[in-house]
Amino acid sequence: MVEFRDLGTSPDEVQFRFRDDEPVDHGTVTVDSCCDQTNATAVRIEPGDDARLLLPFLDRLALVEVNFPSFTDGRGYSAARILREAGYTGELRAVGDVLIDQLSHMRRCGFDSFAPDRRLDEDDAARAFATWEQVYQRAADTRRTIADKRHEA
């Protein structure tokens, strides 16, 4: 793959962001480059990349972009959860073929910003983020599951 200097999305391409900190305003590097260079603070994960390679560097990363070249390729959901489970607290941005009907699941897997290739309808997106008032599974968010609620003291 050709590596562009300005790989990655810029803050003004981000349509939805659930964080208060300042967004990183420079480009991302590939996972390979991130492992080789000690000063990178923003990285981009492609579907075939192993997110676990980033675990030694999490404390210096402020932005991880996860690319979805096609919305039907679900590897990025696992990548997101793996990073959150390892304690990554920086921005986790879903980029690429990000559509309305995947937003709620992406949010649950730990994504907190979204830069879709094509801007999404704001009303449809708001509805999509709120689709599931209840959830069955534990995931990367802090939502209490249905089973937790059933058995709370």
Added chain:
Amino acid sequence: MYKYDQYDQAMVDARVEEFRDQARRRMEGSLSEDQFKPLRLMNGLYLQLHAYMLRVAVPYGTLNSRQLEALADIAEKYDRGYGHFTTRQNIQYNWIKLEDAADILADLAKVEMHAIQTSGNCIRNISADHFAGAASDEVTDPRPYAELLRQWSSFHPEFTYLPRKFKFCVIASEKDRAAMRLHDIGIRIVQNAAGETGAQFYVGGGMGRTPMIAPLIRDFVPIDQLITYAEAALRVYNRYGRRDNKFKARIKILVHELGAAEYTRQVEEEFAHLLSVGVEPPHEELARIAAHFVAPAFVDGPKTLDRSDPDFALWVDRNTHRHKHDAYVSAVISLKPAGGIPGDATAQQMRVIAKLARNYSFDELRVMHTQNLLLPHVRIADLPAIWAALDAAGLAAPNMDTIEDIIACPGLDYCSLANARSIPLAQRISERFAKSGRTEVVGELKLKISGCINACGHHHAGHIGILGVDRKGTENYQLSLGGSEAEDVSLAKITGPGFDEDGVIAAVEKVTDIYLAARADGERFLDTYRRIGMEPFKEALYG
């Protein structure tokens, strides 16, 4: 039987609204067909040759009478008055309009049903032993574990865009009545020497164009880690299952290419990690679910019958199955009348069956993977009344596990993937054997027919399997022998060159001739085949 609480109901209601909104955006054009397709599939909606098909989930094959009546109503209101029960213990309707789909889902939600994840590259409906809760040989009822898995797998945020579809099966006995090892994940609930409950995990089985028998990857997962282990197994698959080739994307290919040992190592590593993360539901949840499956209050009663009517006696012998309580049996309702379409039931028949379940089987019914229905708990004393009602409705064919009890996919009559018709072949074979009286002589013989290589008709697992292929524009049928989906699981082997429709019917007869001539006392067709091998059959077919 499991009952929804406010949360389960909220989930299916939310799903109906979500789908309604998706259908609206599709019709307004903001969703392309390519974007809509995976979404409608995850709501069970396929586009077939002539119309949309809607597949409704019947989790672990369990239904009550009210639900079956609702399915009958849907058949009349939105379809052509019948439904088709499938090998995944589901029901599908073949003549659905897209604009009705959301309303049908809403009707289903009113009776605690849905079409969630009955298609698509996600975790599908969880199947289970159809005799669960009734079988005398089960360690425990497997359905609470299946329900726990159902909830975990419904709208799973990480596993909704898997490389390919994913099927679980749960059983809890040594005998396998659910083709467990031919699933992506087959789970057998077991007890260890200390009396603790756990789960054996078999991963990477399946039929399709590359049939594989799942290897055992973990002999005992403590039951309070069941979900965590499943999550680990799925995560490894989601990350590393092949996505470059649709035909190599099932988990069986991953397990095969990595080797079971390496796949297992990766799962164990992920499992250890996920245990530290804590994804298991609170352990009280399993107990809450299990309370819904407490055995009904069985009462003692007569254990013998007046067998003076030979038709009734034959039906009892063929279609009833031993129950854990000796005054009860499980009664199979055959959806395989000679010359009929395997698995089809009319709305009227569904209502008759629903009433029988209400009156005689603690309001419980099962859909069997063999495309029949089952009254799981009936008093032996009630069998004459049940049989009479079934007979009057055309539902008393005494042919469970015989050559008339054919599994067949919808084939070229409905399916856009098919190369050949399956249904007419099943109709002609069952009719011929019923007419000649040979069905009874042959005894247990599982015949399974698929109309294409995708193997929805389980032909790889048939004692006799038939695969329809397209040969230079004409339908051609390959015959295979020696498959089994049971605890003695094996994959059938092709006999040789294929046949045309008449030819394959004649070939099936020839094969049964060889069996009848060679069988030793008490041998089923499969036993004889395994003893004498393929050669005598080949000789008769091609010699």
